[in-house]
Amino acid sequence: MTEALAPAVTSALDRYEAVIGLEVHAQLLTKSKMFCGCSAAYTDAAPNDNTCPVCLGLPGVLPVINRQAIEYTVLTALALNCDIPEFTKFDRKNYFYPDLPKGYQISQYDMPLSRYGSLEFVLDGDTVRCGITRVHLEEDTGTMHHAGDVLQSATQSLVDFNRSGVPLMEIVGEPDLRSPEQAREYLIRLRQILVYIGVNDGNLEQGSFRCDANISLRARDAADLGTKVEVKNMNSFRAVHHALTYEIERQAAALDAGEVIRQETRGWVETRARTVSQRSKEYAHDYRYFPEPDLPPLRLDKQYVDRIRSAMHELPAARAQRFMRELGLSDYDAGVLTAERSDADAFEQLVSSGIPAKTAANWMTQDVAALANEHKVSLSQSAFGVEGLTRLLILLGDGTINGPTAKELLTELYVSGGDAAALVRERGLAQVSDESELAALVEKAVADNPGAAADFRGGKEQALGRLVGAVMKATGGKAKPDVVNRLLRERLARP
Numbered sequence: 001m002t003e004a005l006a007p008a009v010t011s012a013l014d015r016y017e018a019v020i021g022l023e024v025h026a027q028l029l030t031k032s033k034m035f036c037g038c039s040a041a042y043t044d045a046a047p048n049d050n051t052c053p054v055c056l057g058l059p060g061v062l063p064v065i066n067r068q069a070i071e072y073t074v075l076t077a078l079a080l081n082c083d084i085p086e087f088t089k090f091d092r093k094n095y096f097y098p099d100l101p102k103g104y105q106i107s108q109y110d111m112p113l114s115r116y117g118s119l120e121f122v123l124d125g126d127t128v129r130c131g132i133t134r135v136h137l138e139e140d141t142g143t144m145h146h147a148g149d150v151l152q153s154a155t156q157s158l159v160d161f162n163r164s165g166v167p168l169m170e171i172v173g174e175p176d177l178r179s180p181e182q183a184r185e186y187l188i189r190l191r192q193i194l195v196y197i198g199v200n201d202g203n204l205e206q207g208s209f210r211c212d213a214n215i216s217l218r219a220r221d222a223a224d225l226g227t228k229v230e231v232k233n234m235n236s237f238r239a240v241h242h243a244l245t246y247e248i249e250r251q252a253a254a255l256d257a258g259e260v261i262r263q264e265t266r267g268w269v270e271t272r273a274r275t276v277s278q279r280s281k282e283y284a285h286d287y288r289y290f291p292e293p294d295l296p297p298l299r300l301d302k303q304y305v306d307r308i309r310s311a312m313h314e315l316p317a318a319r320a321q322r323f324m325r326e327l328g329l330s331d332y333d334a335g336v337l338t339a340e341r342s343d344a345d346a347f348e349q350l351v352s353s354g355i356p357a358k359t360a361a362n363w364m365t366q367d368v369a370a371l372a373n374e375h376k377v378s379l380s381q382s383a384f385g386v387e388g389l390t391r392l393l394i395l396l397g398d399g400t401i402n403g404p405t406a407k408e409l410l411t412e413l414y415v416s417g418g419d420a421a422a423l424v425r426e427r428g429l430a431q432v433s434d435e436s437e438l439a440a441l442v443e444k445a446v447a448d449n450p451g452a453a454a455d456f457r458g459g460k461e462q463a464l465g466r467l468v469g470a471v472m473k474a475t476g477g478k479a480k481p482d483v484v485n486r487l488l489r490e491r492l493a494r495p
Protein backbone atom coordinates (compact mmCIF):
# COMPACT_ATOMS: atom_id res chain seq x y z
CA MET A 1 0.00 0.00 0.00
CA THR A 2 2.68 2.47 1.04
CA GLU A 3 4.85 3.81 -1.73
CA ALA A 4 8.40 4.50 -0.53
CA LEU A 5 9.48 8.13 -0.53
CA ALA A 6 12.31 9.14 -2.86
CA PRO A 7 15.67 9.52 -1.03
CA ALA A 8 15.76 13.30 -1.60
CA VAL A 9 12.41 13.66 0.18
CA THR A 10 13.46 11.46 3.06
CA SER A 11 16.50 13.68 3.64
CA ALA A 12 14.41 16.86 3.23
CA LEU A 13 12.01 15.52 5.87
CA ASP A 14 14.97 14.95 8.22
CA ARG A 15 15.60 18.69 8.23
CA TYR A 16 12.10 20.07 7.62
CA GLU A 17 8.64 19.21 8.77
CA ALA A 18 6.00 19.22 6.01
CA VAL A 19 2.67 20.78 7.05
CA ILE A 20 -0.14 19.72 4.74
CA GLY A 21 -3.83 20.63 4.70
CA LEU A 22 -6.28 19.40 2.07
CA GLU A 23 -9.40 20.95 0.61
CA VAL A 24 -11.75 18.59 -1.14
CA HIS A 25 -14.59 19.57 -3.45
CA ALA A 26 -17.17 16.82 -3.84
CA GLN A 27 -20.24 17.01 -6.06
CA LEU A 28 -23.41 15.79 -4.40
CA LEU A 29 -25.45 13.00 -5.98
CA THR A 30 -28.67 15.00 -6.07
CA LYS A 31 -31.06 14.71 -9.01
CA SER A 32 -31.32 18.46 -9.56
CA LYS A 33 -28.92 21.37 -9.23
CA MET A 34 -28.28 23.45 -6.10
CA PHE A 35 -30.62 26.38 -6.82
CA CYS A 36 -32.80 25.35 -9.78
CA GLY A 37 -34.66 22.31 -11.13
CA CYS A 38 -32.17 21.46 -13.91
CA SER A 39 -30.75 17.94 -13.93
CA ALA A 40 -27.42 17.67 -12.11
CA ALA A 41 -26.30 14.82 -14.42
CA TYR A 42 -24.16 17.23 -16.40
CA THR A 43 -22.14 14.69 -18.39
CA ASP A 44 -25.22 12.93 -19.81
CA ALA A 45 -26.48 15.86 -21.87
CA ALA A 46 -25.35 17.77 -24.95
CA PRO A 47 -23.45 20.98 -24.04
CA ASN A 48 -25.68 23.64 -22.43
CA ASP A 49 -28.78 21.42 -22.53
CA ASN A 50 -29.18 21.23 -18.74
CA THR A 51 -29.54 24.96 -18.18
CA CYS A 52 -32.17 27.52 -17.25
CA PRO A 53 -32.15 31.25 -16.47
CA VAL A 54 -31.13 30.53 -12.83
CA CYS A 55 -28.00 28.48 -13.56
CA LEU A 56 -27.15 30.70 -16.53
CA GLY A 57 -27.06 33.63 -14.12
CA LEU A 58 -29.59 35.80 -15.98
CA PRO A 59 -30.67 38.95 -14.15
CA GLY A 60 -33.81 38.96 -12.04
CA VAL A 61 -34.09 35.23 -11.34
CA LEU A 62 -34.44 33.77 -7.84
CA PRO A 63 -32.52 30.73 -6.60
CA VAL A 64 -34.26 28.08 -4.44
CA ILE A 65 -32.26 25.90 -2.04
CA ASN A 66 -32.09 22.17 -2.83
CA ARG A 67 -33.31 20.38 0.33
CA GLN A 68 -31.53 17.13 -0.55
CA ALA A 69 -28.19 18.94 -0.91
CA ILE A 70 -28.55 20.35 2.61
CA GLU A 71 -29.38 16.89 3.94
CA TYR A 72 -26.38 15.28 2.20
CA THR A 73 -24.06 17.95 3.54
CA VAL A 74 -25.37 17.52 7.09
CA LEU A 75 -24.93 13.75 6.68
CA THR A 76 -21.33 14.22 5.54
CA ALA A 77 -20.59 16.63 8.37
CA LEU A 78 -21.97 14.13 10.90
CA ALA A 79 -19.91 11.31 9.37
CA LEU A 80 -16.87 13.54 9.89
CA ASN A 81 -17.78 14.24 13.53
CA CYS A 82 -18.58 17.91 12.92
CA ASP A 83 -20.75 20.23 14.99
CA ILE A 84 -23.85 21.47 13.16
CA PRO A 85 -24.68 25.03 14.28
CA GLU A 86 -28.32 25.92 14.47
CA PHE A 87 -28.00 28.77 11.98
CA THR A 88 -26.29 28.80 8.63
CA LYS A 89 -26.38 31.15 5.66
CA PHE A 90 -25.15 31.50 2.10
CA ASP A 91 -22.82 34.24 0.88
CA ARG A 92 -21.71 35.62 -2.44
CA LYS A 93 -18.11 35.08 -3.38
CA ASN A 94 -17.41 37.65 -6.07
CA TYR A 95 -14.96 36.98 -8.85
CA PHE A 96 -14.98 36.96 -12.62
CA TYR A 97 -14.32 33.96 -14.80
CA PRO A 98 -16.01 32.96 -18.07
CA ASP A 99 -17.38 29.74 -16.56
CA LEU A 100 -19.16 31.70 -13.79
CA PRO A 101 -22.00 33.54 -15.53
CA LYS A 102 -23.30 35.48 -12.49
CA GLY A 103 -19.90 37.00 -11.67
CA TYR A 104 -20.22 35.45 -8.22
CA GLN A 105 -20.47 32.00 -6.75
CA ILE A 106 -23.02 31.27 -4.03
CA SER A 107 -20.95 29.78 -1.24
CA GLN A 108 -20.69 29.99 2.56
CA TYR A 109 -18.32 32.32 4.35
CA ASP A 110 -18.56 32.97 8.08
CA MET A 111 -21.52 30.76 9.04
CA PRO A 112 -20.84 27.43 7.34
CA LEU A 113 -23.15 24.48 7.71
CA SER A 114 -20.67 22.66 9.99
CA ARG A 115 -17.37 22.98 11.84
CA TYR A 116 -14.83 21.32 14.15
CA GLY A 117 -14.84 17.73 12.88
CA SER A 118 -12.16 15.11 12.50
CA LEU A 119 -11.14 12.11 10.45
CA GLU A 120 -9.03 9.37 12.02
CA PHE A 121 -7.20 6.62 10.21
CA VAL A 122 -4.41 4.12 10.79
CA LEU A 123 -1.30 4.27 8.59
CA ASP A 124 1.61 1.88 9.08
CA GLY A 125 0.35 1.08 12.56
CA ASP A 126 0.04 4.71 13.70
CA THR A 127 -3.28 6.43 14.30
CA VAL A 128 -3.43 9.76 12.48
CA ARG A 129 -6.10 12.29 13.44
CA CYS A 130 -6.79 15.11 10.99
CA GLY A 131 -9.08 17.93 12.07
CA ILE A 132 -11.88 19.00 9.75
CA THR A 133 -12.20 22.79 9.78
CA ARG A 134 -15.59 22.87 8.10
CA VAL A 135 -17.87 21.21 5.59
CA HIS A 136 -19.86 23.76 3.65
CA LEU A 137 -22.05 23.93 0.57
CA GLU A 138 -21.66 25.90 -2.63
CA GLU A 139 -22.36 25.60 -6.36
CA ASP A 140 -20.08 24.31 -9.07
CA THR A 141 -19.08 26.40 -12.09
CA GLY A 142 -19.47 25.64 -15.78
CA THR A 143 -16.65 24.04 -17.74
CA MET A 144 -14.35 25.53 -20.39
CA HIS A 145 -13.31 23.65 -23.51
CA HIS A 146 -10.32 25.06 -25.32
CA ALA A 147 -10.28 24.30 -29.03
CA GLY A 148 -6.77 23.01 -29.68
CA ASP A 149 -3.77 22.86 -27.39
CA VAL A 150 -4.30 25.16 -24.41
CA LEU A 151 -0.79 26.61 -24.38
CA GLN A 152 -0.03 26.75 -28.08
CA SER A 153 -2.66 26.53 -30.75
CA ALA A 154 -6.00 27.26 -29.03
CA THR A 155 -7.67 30.32 -30.47
CA GLN A 156 -11.20 29.68 -29.16
CA SER A 157 -12.66 28.67 -25.82
CA LEU A 158 -16.14 27.21 -25.52
CA VAL A 159 -18.19 27.28 -22.34
CA ASP A 160 -20.59 24.53 -21.26
CA PHE A 161 -22.95 25.53 -18.42
CA ASN A 162 -24.34 22.03 -17.76
CA ARG A 163 -22.19 21.83 -14.61
CA SER A 164 -23.05 25.38 -13.55
CA GLY A 165 -24.99 25.19 -10.28
CA VAL A 166 -24.34 21.51 -9.49
CA PRO A 167 -24.26 21.16 -5.67
CA LEU A 168 -20.68 21.12 -4.46
CA MET A 169 -19.50 20.36 -0.96
CA GLU A 170 -16.23 21.79 0.24
CA ILE A 171 -14.48 19.81 2.95
CA VAL A 172 -11.66 21.82 4.46
CA GLY A 173 -9.10 19.85 6.47
CA GLU A 174 -6.83 21.28 9.17
CA PRO A 175 -3.09 21.40 8.37
CA ASP A 176 -2.56 18.26 10.48
CA LEU A 177 -0.98 16.01 7.86
CA ARG A 178 2.79 15.55 7.79
CA SER A 179 3.68 13.50 4.72
CA PRO A 180 2.47 12.71 1.19
CA GLU A 181 1.52 9.22 2.47
CA GLN A 182 -0.73 10.68 5.17
CA ALA A 183 -2.31 13.03 2.62
CA ARG A 184 -3.05 10.18 0.24
CA GLU A 185 -4.47 7.96 2.99
CA TYR A 186 -6.68 10.80 4.27
CA LEU A 187 -8.12 11.24 0.79
CA ILE A 188 -8.70 7.50 0.34
CA ARG A 189 -10.57 7.39 3.67
CA LEU A 190 -12.55 10.53 2.97
CA ARG A 191 -13.60 9.31 -0.47
CA GLN A 192 -14.58 5.96 1.04
CA ILE A 193 -16.83 7.65 3.61
CA LEU A 194 -18.55 9.85 1.01
CA VAL A 195 -19.23 6.88 -1.25
CA TYR A 196 -20.42 4.78 1.72
CA ILE A 197 -23.00 7.30 2.82
CA GLY A 198 -24.08 7.71 -0.80
CA VAL A 199 -23.50 11.44 -1.23
CA ASN A 200 -20.73 11.34 -3.87
CA ASP A 201 -19.54 8.93 -6.57
CA GLY A 202 -15.85 9.39 -5.70
CA ASN A 203 -14.68 9.83 -9.28
CA LEU A 204 -11.35 11.68 -9.21
CA GLU A 205 -10.73 11.35 -12.92
CA GLN A 206 -14.00 13.03 -13.90
CA GLY A 207 -13.57 15.59 -11.14
CA SER A 208 -16.65 14.83 -9.08
CA PHE A 209 -14.19 14.39 -6.15
CA ARG A 210 -11.28 16.82 -6.44
CA CYS A 211 -8.55 17.95 -4.13
CA ASP A 212 -6.35 21.01 -3.60
CA ALA A 213 -3.45 20.84 -1.19
CA ASN A 214 -1.77 23.48 0.93
CA ILE A 215 1.80 22.64 1.85
CA SER A 216 4.56 24.45 3.71
CA LEU A 217 7.85 23.39 5.25
CA ARG A 218 9.36 24.51 8.52
CA ALA A 219 12.65 23.69 10.17
CA ARG A 220 12.28 20.78 12.58
CA ASP A 221 12.85 23.05 15.60
CA ALA A 222 10.71 25.99 14.35
CA ALA A 223 7.49 26.98 16.10
CA ASP A 224 6.04 29.16 13.33
CA LEU A 225 4.56 27.81 10.13
CA GLY A 226 6.35 28.38 6.84
CA THR A 227 4.77 30.11 3.83
CA LYS A 228 2.20 27.84 2.25
CA VAL A 229 1.81 27.01 -1.39
CA GLU A 230 -1.46 25.79 -2.85
CA VAL A 231 -1.26 22.91 -5.33
CA LYS A 232 -4.09 22.20 -7.78
CA ASN A 233 -4.88 19.93 -10.76
CA MET A 234 -4.27 16.57 -9.11
CA ASN A 235 -6.79 14.06 -10.41
CA SER A 236 -5.67 10.83 -8.79
CA PHE A 237 -4.42 9.70 -5.38
CA ARG A 238 -1.11 8.99 -7.07
CA ALA A 239 -0.94 12.54 -8.48
CA VAL A 240 -1.53 13.97 -4.98
CA HIS A 241 1.32 11.86 -3.63
CA HIS A 242 3.66 12.81 -6.48
CA ALA A 243 2.81 16.51 -6.41
CA LEU A 244 3.37 16.79 -2.64
CA THR A 245 6.62 14.82 -2.89
CA TYR A 246 7.76 17.19 -5.62
CA GLU A 247 6.81 20.27 -3.55
CA ILE A 248 8.73 19.02 -0.51
CA GLU A 249 11.86 18.64 -2.65
CA ARG A 250 11.36 22.00 -4.35
CA GLN A 251 10.66 23.95 -1.17
CA ALA A 252 13.49 22.26 0.77
CA ALA A 253 15.97 23.12 -2.00
CA ALA A 254 14.77 26.74 -2.02
CA LEU A 255 14.98 27.04 1.78
CA ASP A 256 18.45 25.44 1.77
CA ALA A 257 19.56 28.07 -0.76
CA GLY A 258 18.24 30.84 1.53
CA GLU A 259 15.36 31.74 -0.77
CA VAL A 260 11.98 32.99 0.40
CA ILE A 261 8.98 30.81 -0.48
CA ARG A 262 6.28 32.81 -2.27
CA GLN A 263 2.65 32.36 -1.32
CA GLU A 264 1.20 31.22 -4.62
CA THR A 265 -0.98 28.70 -6.41
CA ARG A 266 0.84 26.06 -8.40
CA GLY A 267 -0.59 23.49 -10.79
CA TRP A 268 0.53 19.88 -11.00
CA VAL A 269 1.49 19.00 -14.58
CA GLU A 270 1.32 15.23 -14.80
CA THR A 271 3.18 14.96 -18.10
CA ARG A 272 6.14 16.93 -16.76
CA ALA A 273 5.95 15.46 -13.24
CA ARG A 274 6.30 18.89 -11.64
CA THR A 275 4.27 21.80 -10.28
CA VAL A 276 4.31 25.13 -12.10
CA SER A 277 3.42 28.59 -10.78
CA GLN A 278 -0.09 29.71 -11.82
CA ARG A 279 -0.80 32.87 -9.87
CA SER A 280 -0.11 34.56 -6.60
CA LYS A 281 -2.54 33.40 -3.93
CA GLU A 282 -5.71 35.39 -3.47
CA TYR A 283 -7.01 36.26 0.00
CA ALA A 284 -10.56 36.13 1.34
CA HIS A 285 -10.89 39.93 1.14
CA ASP A 286 -10.25 39.75 -2.61
CA TYR A 287 -13.64 38.10 -2.99
CA ARG A 288 -15.74 40.79 -1.25
CA TYR A 289 -17.97 38.22 0.43
CA PHE A 290 -21.40 39.42 1.51
CA PRO A 291 -24.60 37.60 2.57
CA GLU A 292 -26.62 36.23 -0.38
CA PRO A 293 -29.66 38.53 -0.44
CA ASP A 294 -31.83 36.13 -2.48
CA LEU A 295 -31.68 33.24 0.00
CA PRO A 296 -32.99 33.05 3.56
CA PRO A 297 -30.63 31.94 6.35
CA LEU A 298 -31.38 28.38 7.41
CA ARG A 299 -32.24 27.12 10.86
CA LEU A 300 -31.35 23.44 11.29
CA ASP A 301 -33.03 22.30 14.48
CA LYS A 302 -31.87 19.44 16.64
CA GLN A 303 -34.64 17.04 15.57
CA TYR A 304 -33.77 17.54 11.93
CA VAL A 305 -30.08 16.81 12.56
CA ASP A 306 -30.89 13.85 14.83
CA ARG A 307 -33.16 12.34 12.20
CA ILE A 308 -30.33 12.45 9.63
CA ARG A 309 -27.89 11.06 12.18
CA SER A 310 -30.11 8.11 13.03
CA ALA A 311 -30.57 7.22 9.36
CA MET A 312 -26.83 7.23 8.66
CA HIS A 313 -25.35 4.09 7.17
CA GLU A 314 -22.66 2.30 9.18
CA LEU A 315 -19.27 3.85 8.30
CA PRO A 316 -16.43 1.75 6.85
CA ALA A 317 -14.15 1.80 9.92
CA ALA A 318 -17.00 0.72 12.23
CA ARG A 319 -18.06 -1.95 9.77
CA ALA A 320 -14.51 -3.37 9.59
CA GLN A 321 -14.43 -3.51 13.41
CA ARG A 322 -17.77 -5.35 13.44
CA PHE A 323 -16.56 -7.88 10.84
CA MET A 324 -13.56 -8.61 13.07
CA ARG A 325 -15.57 -8.75 16.29
CA GLU A 326 -18.68 -10.62 15.16
CA LEU A 327 -17.46 -12.68 12.22
CA GLY A 328 -13.90 -13.37 13.33
CA LEU A 329 -12.24 -11.84 10.27
CA SER A 330 -8.60 -10.76 10.31
CA ASP A 331 -7.70 -7.07 10.32
CA TYR A 332 -6.50 -7.45 6.72
CA ASP A 333 -9.64 -9.20 5.40
CA ALA A 334 -11.93 -6.74 7.19
CA GLY A 335 -10.02 -3.81 5.66
CA VAL A 336 -10.13 -5.23 2.12
CA LEU A 337 -13.82 -6.17 2.37
CA THR A 338 -14.92 -2.75 3.61
CA ALA A 339 -12.85 -0.72 1.13
CA GLU A 340 -15.85 -0.53 -1.22
CA ARG A 341 -19.36 -0.53 0.14
CA SER A 342 -20.65 -2.82 -2.62
CA ASP A 343 -18.08 -5.48 -1.67
CA ALA A 344 -18.95 -5.25 2.01
CA ASP A 345 -22.65 -5.53 1.12
CA ALA A 346 -21.94 -8.57 -1.10
CA PHE A 347 -19.95 -10.22 1.69
CA GLU A 348 -22.75 -9.71 4.20
CA GLN A 349 -25.27 -11.07 1.73
CA LEU A 350 -23.18 -14.24 1.31
CA VAL A 351 -22.93 -14.68 5.07
CA SER A 352 -26.65 -14.16 5.58
CA SER A 353 -27.27 -16.87 2.95
CA GLY A 354 -25.43 -19.31 5.18
CA ILE A 355 -21.94 -19.24 3.63
CA PRO A 356 -19.36 -19.40 6.46
CA ALA A 357 -17.76 -15.96 7.00
CA LYS A 358 -14.21 -17.19 6.47
CA THR A 359 -15.15 -18.94 3.20
CA ALA A 360 -17.02 -15.87 1.94
CA ALA A 361 -14.10 -13.61 2.92
CA ASN A 362 -11.55 -15.81 1.16
CA TRP A 363 -13.51 -15.91 -2.09
CA MET A 364 -14.27 -12.17 -2.00
CA THR A 365 -10.69 -11.07 -1.24
CA GLN A 366 -8.97 -13.53 -3.60
CA ASP A 367 -10.72 -14.92 -6.70
CA VAL A 368 -13.52 -12.34 -6.85
CA ALA A 369 -11.12 -9.44 -6.22
CA ALA A 370 -8.83 -10.67 -9.02
CA LEU A 371 -11.74 -10.98 -11.47
CA ALA A 372 -13.18 -7.61 -10.46
CA ASN A 373 -9.81 -6.05 -11.10
CA GLU A 374 -9.31 -7.87 -14.41
CA HIS A 375 -12.74 -7.01 -15.82
CA LYS A 376 -13.13 -3.64 -14.05
CA VAL A 377 -16.52 -4.63 -12.67
CA SER A 378 -17.44 -5.39 -9.07
CA LEU A 379 -19.21 -8.61 -8.16
CA SER A 380 -22.51 -6.85 -7.51
CA GLN A 381 -22.39 -5.22 -10.95
CA SER A 382 -21.16 -8.34 -12.76
CA ALA A 383 -23.56 -10.58 -14.68
CA PHE A 384 -22.81 -13.43 -12.23
CA GLY A 385 -23.72 -11.24 -9.27
CA VAL A 386 -23.88 -11.98 -5.58
CA GLU A 387 -26.73 -14.45 -6.19
CA GLY A 388 -24.60 -16.43 -8.63
CA LEU A 389 -21.69 -16.63 -6.22
CA THR A 390 -24.01 -17.65 -3.40
CA ARG A 391 -25.34 -20.62 -5.39
CA LEU A 392 -21.81 -21.57 -6.45
CA LEU A 393 -20.51 -21.56 -2.88
CA ILE A 394 -23.50 -23.63 -1.74
CA LEU A 395 -22.53 -26.29 -4.35
CA LEU A 396 -19.00 -26.15 -2.97
CA GLY A 397 -20.15 -26.27 0.62
CA ASP A 398 -22.40 -29.32 0.23
CA GLY A 399 -19.65 -31.21 -1.58
CA THR A 400 -21.27 -31.29 -5.02
CA ILE A 401 -18.19 -29.71 -6.57
CA ASN A 402 -14.64 -29.23 -5.37
CA GLY A 403 -12.58 -26.02 -5.02
CA PRO A 404 -10.81 -26.11 -8.42
CA THR A 405 -14.13 -26.70 -10.23
CA ALA A 406 -15.71 -23.80 -8.32
CA LYS A 407 -12.84 -21.51 -9.34
CA GLU A 408 -13.17 -22.50 -12.98
CA LEU A 409 -16.92 -21.89 -12.98
CA LEU A 410 -16.51 -18.51 -11.29
CA THR A 411 -13.94 -17.42 -13.88
CA GLU A 412 -16.16 -18.61 -16.73
CA LEU A 413 -19.41 -17.10 -15.46
CA TYR A 414 -18.21 -13.83 -13.86
CA VAL A 415 -18.78 -11.65 -16.91
CA SER A 416 -21.25 -13.73 -18.93
CA GLY A 417 -23.43 -14.84 -16.01
CA GLY A 418 -25.24 -18.15 -15.85
CA ASP A 419 -26.36 -20.94 -13.57
CA ALA A 420 -23.49 -22.90 -12.05
CA ALA A 421 -25.73 -25.82 -11.01
CA ALA A 422 -26.98 -26.29 -14.58
CA LEU A 423 -23.42 -26.36 -15.92
CA VAL A 424 -22.40 -28.89 -13.27
CA ARG A 425 -25.22 -31.21 -14.42
CA GLU A 426 -24.65 -30.58 -18.12
CA ARG A 427 -20.91 -31.20 -18.02
CA GLY A 428 -20.86 -33.86 -15.32
CA LEU A 429 -18.69 -31.74 -13.06
CA ALA A 430 -20.05 -33.14 -9.81
CA GLN A 431 -17.39 -34.56 -7.54
CA VAL A 432 -16.62 -38.22 -7.53
CA SER A 433 -17.22 -39.12 -3.93
CA ASP A 434 -18.15 -42.76 -4.43
CA GLU A 435 -15.44 -44.38 -2.30
CA SER A 436 -15.39 -47.73 -4.11
CA GLU A 437 -14.83 -45.97 -7.42
CA LEU A 438 -12.08 -43.85 -5.84
CA ALA A 439 -10.51 -46.87 -4.09
CA ALA A 440 -9.94 -48.52 -7.48
CA LEU A 441 -8.23 -45.36 -8.78
CA VAL A 442 -6.12 -45.16 -5.61
CA GLU A 443 -5.03 -48.77 -6.16
CA LYS A 444 -4.04 -47.96 -9.74
CA ALA A 445 -2.17 -44.77 -8.77
CA VAL A 446 -0.08 -46.67 -6.22
CA ALA A 447 0.66 -49.43 -8.77
CA ASP A 448 1.58 -46.90 -11.48
CA ASN A 449 3.83 -44.83 -9.21
CA PRO A 450 5.92 -47.27 -7.18
CA GLY A 451 8.63 -44.67 -6.60
CA ALA A 452 6.27 -42.18 -4.99
CA ALA A 453 4.68 -44.92 -2.89
CA ALA A 454 8.10 -46.07 -1.68
CA ASP A 455 9.17 -42.49 -0.93
CA PHE A 456 6.04 -41.87 1.15
CA ARG A 457 6.44 -45.10 3.05
CA GLY A 458 10.07 -44.07 3.62
CA GLY A 459 8.90 -40.90 5.39
CA LYS A 460 8.76 -38.36 2.53
CA GLU A 461 5.39 -36.75 3.27
CA GLN A 462 5.39 -34.59 0.11
CA ALA A 463 5.51 -37.69 -2.11
CA LEU A 464 1.80 -38.13 -1.34
CA GLY A 465 1.08 -35.07 -3.49
CA ARG A 466 2.15 -36.94 -6.65
CA LEU A 467 -0.24 -39.79 -5.87
CA VAL A 468 -3.13 -37.41 -5.06
CA GLY A 469 -2.40 -35.66 -8.36
CA ALA A 470 -2.57 -38.96 -10.25
CA VAL A 471 -6.00 -39.80 -8.79
CA MET A 472 -7.31 -36.26 -9.41
CA LYS A 473 -6.14 -36.48 -13.02
CA ALA A 474 -7.86 -39.83 -13.48
CA THR A 475 -11.17 -38.28 -12.37
CA GLY A 476 -10.76 -35.20 -14.55
CA GLY A 477 -10.22 -33.08 -11.43
CA LYS A 478 -13.56 -34.04 -9.93
CA ALA A 479 -12.46 -36.15 -6.97
CA LYS A 480 -12.85 -34.83 -3.45
CA PRO A 481 -9.23 -34.09 -2.52
CA ASP A 482 -9.67 -34.81 1.20
CA VAL A 483 -11.26 -38.20 0.51
CA VAL A 484 -8.49 -39.10 -1.97
CA ASN A 485 -5.94 -38.05 0.62
CA ARG A 486 -7.50 -40.27 3.30
CA LEU A 487 -7.89 -43.30 1.00
CA LEU A 488 -4.28 -43.03 -0.15
CA ARG A 489 -2.97 -42.86 3.41
CA GLU A 490 -5.05 -45.90 4.35
CA ARG A 491 -3.81 -47.79 1.29
CA LEU A 492 -0.15 -46.90 1.87
CA ALA A 493 -0.33 -47.98 5.50
CA ARG A 494 -0.80 -51.49 4.13
CA PRO A 495 1.90 -53.30 2.14
Ligand SMILES: [Zn+2]
Nearest residue numbers: 036038052055
Ligand atom coordinates in the same frame (compact mmCIF):
# COMPACT_ATOMS: atom_id res chain seq x y z
ZN1 LIG B 1 -30.88 25.59 -14.08
